[in-house]
Amino acid sequence: MKRLAPLLALAALALAAPAPAEDVLHLYNWNNYVSDETLERFEAQCRCRVQQDYYSDNEEMLAKLEAGAVGYDLIVPTGNAVESLIRRGALRPLDKAELPHLANVKPEFLDPFYDPGNRYSVPYASTVTLIGYNVEKMRSLGLPTDTWALIFEPRYLKRIMGRVTVLNSQHELLGAAMIYLGHAVQDRDPAHWEEAKRLVIRAKPYWATFSNSTYIKDLAIGNIWVAHGYSNDMYRAREDAKAARRPFTIGFTTPKEGAVLAVDNFVIPKTAPRPDLAHRFIDFMLEGKNAADVSNLIGAGNTNAAAMPYIRPEIAAEPGIFPPPADLARLQMVRDFDAAMRRRLSRMWTEIKVR
Amino acid sequence: MSARAGPALWAAALAAYGFLYLPLAVVVIFSFNDSALNAGWVGFTTSWYAKLLRDGDMLRAAGNSLAIATASAAISTVLGAMAGIAMQRWRMPWLPALVMTPVAMPEILLGVSLLLFFRQVLDLTLGFFSILAAHVTFSIGFVALIVRVRVAGLDPALLEAARDLGATPWKAFGRVMLPLIAPALVAGLLLAFTLSIDDFVITFFVAGVGVKTLPLQIYSMIKVAVTPEVNAVSTLLMALNLGVVLAALRAAPDLLRRL
Amino acid sequence: MAERREERFAGESRWTRWLVAGPPAAFLLLFFAVPALIVVLASFREPGEFGGLEPWLEAGHLRLTLDAYRFLASDWIYAEIFARSLLVAGLCTMLCVVLAYPLAWVIARSPRRRRDLMILLVVLPFASNLLVRVYAWIILLGPAGLLYTPFAVVAGLVYVHLPFMVLPLYANLEMHDPALLEAARNLGAGPWTRFRRVTFPLSLPGIYAGSALVFIPILGMFAIPELLGGTGDILVGNLIKEAFLDNRDWPLGAALSIGLTVAVLALAALAARGARRRAPATGALP
Numbered sequence: 070m071k072r073l074a075p076l077l078a079l080a081a082l083a084l085a086a087p088a089p090a091e092d093v094l095h096l097y098n099w100n101n102y103v104s105d106e107t108l109e110r111f112e113a114q115c116r117c118r119v120q121q122d123y124y125s126d127n128e129e130m131l132a133k134l135e136a137g138a139v140g141y142d143l144i145v146p147t148g149n150a151v152e153s154l155i156r157r158g159a160l161r162p163l164d165k166a167e168l169p170h171l172a173n174v175k176p177e178f179l180d181p182f183y184d185p186g187n188r189y190s191v192p193y194a195s196t197v198t199l200i201g202y203n204v205e206k207m208r209s210l211g212l213p214t215d216t217w218a219l220i221f222e223p224r225y226l227k228r229i230m231g232r233v234t235v236l237n238s239q240h241e242l243l244g245a246a247m248i249y250l251g252h253a254v255q256d257r258d259p260a261h262w263e264e265a266k267r268l269v270i271r272a273k274p275y276w277a278t279f280s281n282s283t284y285i286k287d288l289a290i291g292n293i294w295v296a297h298g299y300s301n302d303m304y305r306a307r308e309d310a311k312a313a314r315r316p317f318t319i320g321f322t323t324p325k326e327g328a329v330l331a332v333d334n335f336v337i338p339k340t341a342p343r344p345d346l347a348h349r350f351i352d353f354m355l356e357g358k359n360a361a362d363v364s365n366l367i368g369a370g371n372t373n374a375a376a377m378p379y380i381r382p383e384i385a386a387e388p389g390i391f392p393p394p395a396d397l398a399r400l401q402m403v404r405d406f407d408a409a410m411r412r413r414l415s416r417m418w419t420e421i422k423v424r
Numbered sequence: 425m426s427a428r429a430g431p432a433l434w435a436a437a438l439a440a441y442g443f444l445y446l447p448l449a450v451v452v453i454f455s456f457n458d459s460a461l462n463a464g465w466v467g468f469t470t471s472w473y474a475k476l477l478r479d480g481d482m483l484r485a486a487g488n489s490l491a492i493a494t495a496s497a498a499i500s501t502v503l504g505a506m507a508g509i510a511m512q513r514w515r516m517p518w519l520p521a522l523v524m525t526p527v528a529m530p531e532i533l534l535g536v537s538l539l540l541f542f543r544q545v546l547d548l549t550l551g552f553f554s555i556l557a558a559h560v561t562f563s564i565g566f567v568a569l570i571v572r573v574r575v576a577g578l579d580p581a582l583l584e585a586a587r588d589l590g591a592t593p594w595k596a597f598g599r600v601m602l603p604l605i606a607p608a609l610v611a612g613l614l615l616a617f618t619l620s621i622d623d624f625v626i627t628f629f630v631a632g633v634g635v636k637t638l639p640l641q642i643y644s645m646i647k648v649a650v651t652p653e654v655n656a657v658s659t660l661l662m663a664l665n666l667g668v669v670l671a672a673l674r675a676a677p678d679l680l681r682r683l
Numbered sequence: 684m685a686e687r688r689e690e691r692f693a694g695e696s697r698w699t700r701w702l703v704a705g706p707p708a709a710f711l712l713l714f715f716a717v718p719a720l721i722v723v724l725a726s727f728r729e730p731g732e733f734g735g736l737e738p739w740l741e742a743g744h745l746r747l748t749l750d751a752y753r754f755l756a757s758d759w760i761y762a763e764i765f766a767r768s769l770l771v772a773g774l775c776t777m778l779c780v781v782l783a784y785p786l787a788w789v790i791a792r793s794p795r796r797r798r799d800l801m802i803l804l805v806v807l808p809f810a811s812n813l814l815v816r817v818y819a820w821i822i823l824l825g826p827a828g829l830l831y832t833p834f835a836v837v838a839g840l841v842y843v844h845l846p847f848m849v850l851p852l853y854a855n856l857e858m859h860d861p862a863l864l865e866a867a868r869n870l871g872a873g874p875w876t877r878f879r880r881v882t883f884p885l886s887l888p889g890i891y892a893g894s895a896l897v898f899i900p901i902l903g904m905f906a907i908p909e910l911l912g913g914t915g916d917i918l919v920g921n922l923i924k925e926a927f928l929d930n931r932d933w934p935l936g937a938a939l940s941i942g943l944t945v946a947v948l949a950l951a952a953l954a955a956r957g958a959r960r961r962a963p964a965t966g967a968l969p
Binding site: 430433434436437439440441443444445446447448450451454503504506507509510514516519520522523524525526527529531532533534536537538540541545557558560561564566568569570573574576577593607608611614615618622624625639642643646654655658662666 | 696699700703704706707708710711712714715716717718719721722725782783785786788789790802803804805806807808813814815816818819820822823842845846850851854855858874888889892895896899900903904905906910920923924927936937940943944947948951955
Binding site: 126128129131132133135231237238239273274276277278279283287290292408411412415416418419420422423424 | 730
């Protein structure tokens with residue numbers, strides 16, 4: 070024992086030897102939202118290293134930041150989260166001089182409601198929160214795949230009991246319920262939210278679990294037949310299933326009642342250690358060719374006009390990824406609520422989880 | 425002579441071992457599976473190991489985990505043994521409460537409270553030391569418990585005899601008690617090491633940005649899409665841990681022989 | 684005469700006692716007690732506008748409230764989740780005892796040389812990561828249709844905590860004097876009687892110690908119910924995690940944590956009382 074302790078201490082010291090100082094960009098991003106290839110190209114160009122941390126829900130990211138997680142150079146929040154971050158003064162204004170490619174952004178995504186004038190944020194990609202499903206299974210069961218009823222109505226659910234997952238996100242799930250009931254996600258009427266809550270609680274026993282990202286795998290393997298999730302994740306599930314030569318295909322559709330559109334943006338927190346690297350990364354991602362990776366490799370909607378020529382036609386034609394005008398009219402973006410409403414929603418969410 | 429275990433017991437023990445190892449066998453086997461999905465066996469490949477050795481993030485996380493676990497095990501065994509001995513031998517009613525409550529508390533509470541403490545009171549940047557402090561905090565109690573049980577079972581006559589023969593308290597401790605509780609110390613050290621390597625919840629809250637540990641890295645990969653790369657690193661880690669323990673046995677053979 | 688011997692024996696001076704008990708106590712005071720107080724305070728504070736907490740002292744007056752506790756008490760569903768968590772933890776603990784006992788016994792009765800290897804084999808599963816072991820269960824249970832069910836959660840919890848039961852139990856069983864069983868056999872006791880009247884009572888402190896190491900961590904787990912469980916299988920740990928990480932309702936999370944800790948401290952006190960019973964090496968029954 071006496072001989073052991075110094076050995077262990079030496080080992081600890083050796084392993085804890087500090088790494089050589091290098092330029093590191095700390096990126097806090099959604100899972101599956103920037104491909105390794107893109108990062109490698111950036112790392113080669115800037116001669117630096119990118120270290121990514123992941124989150125799978127805006128709330129999770131905001132909670133971590135609120136709890137004092139400092140040290141990120143770049144975060145990719147959705148519009149409503151950007152609103153929240155701006156309101157609390159957590160963001161660093163962008164230096165437009167360092168972003169020459171800013172003009173590449175599609176005009177409809179510039180000057181958004183959550184950040185007038187793009188003082189703090191640059192749009193990166195967009196996703197639609199929709200329903201992904203096992204095509205063959207749905208066909209054989211004769212179930213409709215273009216409506217939220219598939220995950221909310223017991224008459225459909227009982228045929229796919231235990232094979233459905235929904236997002237573990239209060240905004241997304243309650244939002245989907247509100248949309249299905251014909252209300253706006255920005256609705257402030259407590260009675261409407263109560264209705265949505267009851268709808269969710271009624272459907273809950275049929276769902277397998279709440280999942281923010283494991284559904285990608287579950288769909289691809291075949292454990293789960295229907296999943297409430299993000300369009301880029303569904304795309305990934307589809308590709309994974311194909312690559313693994315599964316005997317089924319994954320499809321995804323924007324429900325006819327409407328859906329939530331999420332525009333995710335680059336922002337730089339005030340406490341970022343390397344804002345210079347952050348700006349370089351943003352500008353790199355604003356270049357057409359790099360921006361196209363978001364669609365080609367990730368399957369997310371693109372906010373960059375210069376990227377369009379580089380995007381593969383089959384992806385550009387995918388309505389779940391690039392919503393056609395008819396769909397766009399039905400899509401809604403979530404806004405951040407005030408503290409009182411937020412508390413009411415959280416309590417509602419707790420109740421949903423608990424019942 | 426001694427009551428040898430009958431065949432029924434052996435069968436039950438083997439079943440328990442089987443239960444312990446079946447999931448691990450699955451992990452190891454699928455680390456050689458030529459498919460990105462851990463769904464069905466497709467073919468044999470070592471490509472995941474090759475990918476692992478090229479994965480800087482994973483290697484860094486593994487290094488961090490090992491360093492923290494080693495340091496945490498060393499510190500918590502020392503502090504935990506002191507606490508365990510003190511709890512058993514002397515009447516200090518506040519000590520068991522202080523030592524055992526971190527064990528009693530949900531890890532998540534420990535994680536959140538430490539996060540608040542580090543950030544809002546100490547204004548410390550989260551990193552290696554915040555994780556280390558957190559790990560030691562929850563490991564001390566476990567080691568103390570094991571040591572205490574062992575000390576409780578010691579024959580007081582042995583120590584008394586040592587004192588009667590003229591040994592000072594320190595000598596009595598070093599030459600009599602310490603060797604007697606050594607197996608508990610080794611068990612505690614191993615336990616603390618594995619608790620640290622394995623910890624996810626508390627580390628989740630106090631890790632901060634720069635330092636990633638293996639569980640955090642793996643958790644984020646599980647959420648995205650676990651490739652058998654994770655299986656590969658687990659297999660390697662198991663092998664490494666086996667090596668560490670065997671080295672420990674070789675470094676201190678007579679201790680374990682006294683078991 | 685006997686008292687003086689007693690004094691000399693436990694005779695380590697106060698200075699020695701503080702030297703031994705001091706460092707761990709100081710460490711834990713700093714890194715455990717103080718942060719715990721912060722959480723207690725947090726449960727009485729108001730949630731911040733963007734999450735986090737409102738300041739508790741503003742312009743010279745206290746901004747504290749019982750709101751979080753009132754909310755918890757207002758709905759029986761929280762009591763139900765508490766109760767369910769206790770039941771699940773209890774079930775898993777009993778399963779651990781049942782599975783660990785034969786294993787610990789066999790190891791304790793094996794020749795000395797083999798024991799280290801056997802204990803090593805028990806601890807080795809910990810070398811793999813918790814999350815990967817859970818994932819292995821996902822691989823195993825998925826095709827069997829048992830994933831996202833209570834069975835999966837129990838299996839996962841038992842699996843992860845089994846070594847924690849084996850080690851203390853083994854440490855206890857290892858010290859039983861075989862002569863006791865020999866004597867019992869000579870007196871005509873059958874194997875079951877020998878177990879029931881000799882081995883089991885002597886092993887109780889080990890069982891209590893192991894149960895403490897299993898029951899209590901299970902109550903705080905959220906990863907296993909989250910990854911393996913269905914929509915109705917959440918435990919208290921999940922509630923707390925969600926309060927902090929998803930809802931940013933820190934006072935509620937803190938209040939839940941305090942409630943859980945109180946419940947658990949009561950159980951820990953019971954366990955400590957059980958474990959304090961000495962297992963005499965000479966075998967004299969208590």
